[in-house]
Amino acid sequence: MLELRNSTDGLQSGVLSLGAPRAEFRHEALFYAGQDEFVAGTGAFVRDGLELDEPILAVLSAPKIEALRSELGSRAERVHFADMGEVGGNPARIIPVWRAFVDQHRRPGRRLRGIGEPIWATRSPAELVECQHHESLLNLAFAEAPGFRLLCPYDTSALDQDVLEEASRSHPLVASNGEERESTGYRGLDEVGAPFAEPLPEPLSPPESCVFQADTLAALREFVSRRAAGAGFSAQMTADLVLAVSEVATNSVVHGGGGGILRIWRERDALLSEVSDGGLIDDPLAGRERPPPCLAGGYGLWLANQLCDLVQVRTSAAGSAVRLHKRRG
Numbered sequence: 001m002l003e004l005r006n007s008t009d010g011l012q013s014g015v016l017s018l019g020a021p022r023a024e025f026r027h028e029a030l031f032y033a034g035q036d037e038f039v040a041g042t043g044a045f046v047r048d049g050l051e052l053d054e055p056i057l058a059v060l061s062a063p064k065i066e067a068l069r070s071e072l073g074s075r076a077e078r079v080h081f082a083d084m085g086e087v088g089g090n091p092a093r094i095i096p097v098w099r100a101f102v103d104q105h106r107r108p109g110r111r112l113r114g115i116g117e118p119i120w121a122t123r124s125p126a127e128l129v130e131c132q133h134h135e136s137l138l139n140l141a142f143a144e145a146p147g148f149r150l151l152c153p154y155d156t157s158a159l160d161q162d163v164l165e166e167a168s169r170s171h172p173l174v175a176s177n178g179e180e181r182e183s184t185g186y187r188g189l190d191e192v193g194a195p196f197a198e199p200l201p202e203p204l205s206p207p208e209s210c211v212f213q214a215d216t217l218a219a220l221r222e223f224v225s226r227r228a229a230g231a232g233f234s235a236q237m238t239a240d241l242v243l244a245v246s247e248v249a250t251n252s253v254v255h256g257g258g259g260g261i262l263r264i265w266r267e268r269d270a271l272l273s274e275v276s277d278g279g280l281i282d283d284p285l286a287g288r289e290r291p292p293p294c295l296a297g298g299y300g301l302w303l304a305n306q307l308c309d310l311v312q313v314r315t316s317a318a319g320s321a322v323r324l325h326k327r328r329g
Helices: 034-051 062-078 091-105 125-141 161-170 214-230 235-255 300-307
Strands: 011-017 026-032 056-060 080-083 112-116 148-155 173-176 179-183 208-213 259-267 270-277 310-316 319-327
Touching: 026 034, 026 161, 034 056, 034 062, 034 112, 034 148, 056 062, 056 091, 062 080, 091 112, 091 125, 091 300, 125 161, 125 310, 148 161, 208 214, 208 235, 214 235, 214 259, 214 270, 235 259, 235 270, 235 300, 235 319, 300 310, 300 319
Parallel strands: 026 148, 026 173, 056 080, 056 112, 112 148
Antiparallel strands: 011 179, 173 179, 208 259, 259 270, 270 319, 310 319
């Protein structure tokens, strides 16, 4: 039997059935220990949804998909699956997948279900922070998506205690062993929507830097191109990084006070590029929602997320920083 650890006991005493109907967006963390409990918890969640004829999307690692398919048998044919390793290597790409699913299947009075596991033990520290930020932002992104129920599994046998504690802060509901409880530690939407100002760690190696403004963007692109080629990037990967940095730097020119500073350095198998300026990014979902076609601009952070392996955005009254991670392989 899986029991919640004491440090995640920011939970109210009332126990709710996993099948209790609610009209609003339901964002739930499922605490499980090992594959058997994963299969039991997610399998029951899916079977309940199929009984109610609800569309279901499961975004999981390939091994978890196979385990859940095996548990469901022929019923798995009625479930949509996507590989989290492909979808969510960069966590900022996950919300658009859920958005497409909701938009495609939502009808008046219809309920939808999803399972998404973006956090696993081998995530890098930078990826983990961005995954946790993503989990909080889901509450904001789908606050007006009634009838959508999203279950996020967390393996208590593999994840650190502080990761589980953070899950109770980013999910209004926490489930284990067939029971669900409301989390008193959950951040409200006001806190979720506030500027994300957590400091980024300093570079592990001395960065090269350059100051840019509107009339030096061409020189900035050449600067990035030379560093990418020197780091062993292919021509296509170099072009992708140059475009991503150029888009973010253009945002600095237009919205961040007319220019900014670029720092670039290597870490292990990646090249990191950070653009900082004096502006404030006031949309917490910037880069995670595709801009509507009617807008002529607004694609800078969106494109950066499509072209890079990880994008970290920090903003405060003191200014903003956008850090782009691009791996060689």
